[in-house]
Amino acid sequence: MLCLRHLVRCKLVGLCNESTQGPVAARLYTNLALQPKPRAKQVDMSRIMAGADYMDIEQFRVYPWSISGLESCILVQKNGLSVAFDMGYAFREAVKCQHVLISHGHIDHISGLISHAARRHLCCMRPATYYVPGALIEPLKMVASAYAQMHANDKINDIDLKALGLDDEVNLPGGYIAKPFSTNHRVPSQGYLLYKQSKQLKAEFVGMPSAEINALHKKGVPVHDVLLTPEVAYTGDTNFDVFLNPPNPDLLRVKLLITETTYIDDCVDQNGVTSMTRARDRGHIHIQEFVDNEHLFRNVGNLLLVHFSDKYSVGYIHERVYGLLPPSLQGKVHLGTYLKDKTS
Numbered sequence: 001m002l003c004l005r006h007l008v009r010c011k012l013v014g015l016c017n018e019s020t021q022g023p024v025a026a027r028l029y030t031n032l033a034l035q036p037k038p039r040a041k042q043v044d045m046s047r048i049m050a051g052a053d054y055m056d057i058e059q060f061r062v063y064p065w066s067i068s069g070l071e072s073c074i075l076v077q078k079n080g081l082s083v084a085f086d087m088g089y090a091f092r093e094a095v096k097c098q099h100v101l102i103s104h105g106h107i108d109h110i111s112g113l114i115s116h117a118a119r120r121h122l123c124c125m126r127p128a129t130y131y132v133p134g135a136l137i138e139p140l141k142m143v144a145s146a147y148a149q150m151h152a153n154d155k156i157n158d159i160d161l162k163a164l165g166l167d168d169e170v171n172l173p174g175g176y177i178a179k180p181f182s183t184n185h186r187v188p189s190q191g192y193l194l195y196k197q198s199k200q201l202k203a204e205f206v207g208m209p210s211a212e213i214n215a216l217h218k219k220g221v222p223v224h225d226v227l228l229t230p231e232v233a234y235t236g237d238t239n240f241d242v243f244l245n246p247p248n249p250d251l252l253r254v255k256l257l258i259t260e261t262t263y264i265d266d267c268v269d270q271n272g273v274t275s276m277t278r279a280r281d282r283g284h285i286h287i288q289e290f291v292d293n294e295h296l297f298r299n300v301g302n303l304l305l306v307h308f309s310d311k312y313s314v315g316y317i318h319e320r321v322y323g324l325l326p327p328s329l330q331g332k333v334h335l336g337t338y339l340k341d342k343t344s
């Protein structure tokens with residue numbers, strides 16, 4: 001039996017070449033028959049064609065430059081906060097960013113780091129700081145040294161690399177703190193939680209005249225508690241276990257969760273391996289895992305999905321993702337396809 005829907009989707013975007021006859025075809029047909037009908041969600045092509053840059057997601061400005069295996073660099077800004085998650089490509093906006101948080105050492109996430117440092121030096125900008133998993137410090141020093149040798153310029157060796165372990169935290173502009181958390185990928189990897197710091201008067205001083213509070217403060221009496229509000233999380237590449245067993249419960253309480261969804265199709269290859277299996281084997285996430293576990297994200301304000309496979313077109317990504325998502329996720333999921341928007 002031929003499955004026309006499968007043929008149209010997979011052949012048009014070159015997803016898979018398996019036979020559409022026999023048991024495999026029957027399995028595909030069954031899978032597709034169970035899928036919910038796609039709900040139309042308008043893709044603003046005029047914005048895409050105009051080369052729109054930052055996305056506004058509530059209070060955050062986000063520049064999601066990301067395709068699996070090619071380049072990933074996500075910029076996030078808000079009230080003095082300006083960070084880059086990963087540096088797979090040092091595009092113009094990314095070069096302006098002084099604080100870079102690296103999730104892991106795969107080339108699509110780190111190959112722009114030396115170029116980022118060199119371009120900032122070329123533009124007489126202050127050196128950036130690169131926060132990386134500890135395992136990456138020595139390899140990155142070797143890479144920088146090789147570039148310095150090829151470039152005959154010792155300045156390239158002068159890169160501010162900081163190892164950030166799972167128990168560490170670092171202060172960022174805008175009153176933010178970054179804390180790493182463990183993720184599950186094929187190489188050492190970590191994500192980052194960004195907390196906003198704020199002060200709150202200690203309960204015992206509430207109602208006291210401000211002059212008395214000020215006097216106590218001047219004497220060195222601590223009159224405030226410091227509150228940490230989890231605002232942003234970035235997972236980098238990971239499998240879905242990071243949400244099933246979150247290493248930090250704040251991961252599922254943030255206002256903006258940026259995470260990967262490398263696989264979204266329901267193809268089965270000639271060996272009977274599904275995209276879901278391939279995603280798990282390679283340390284990635286399949287969109288169906290969000291659908292099946294929608295309840296986990298009830299306290300997440302917004303999800304920005306990035307790192308889609310390059311084999312998917314922008315139109316297919318929008319149709320497929322919004323066609324599958326349950327109502328509870330429809331309104332809070334955003335799709336980061338900027339790199340594809342500008343190259344496909």
Ligand SMILES: [Zn+2]
Binds near residue numbers: 068307
């Ligand atoms: Zn990647």
Ligand SMILES: [Zn+2]
Binds near residue numbers: 104106185237
């Ligand atoms: Zn990776």
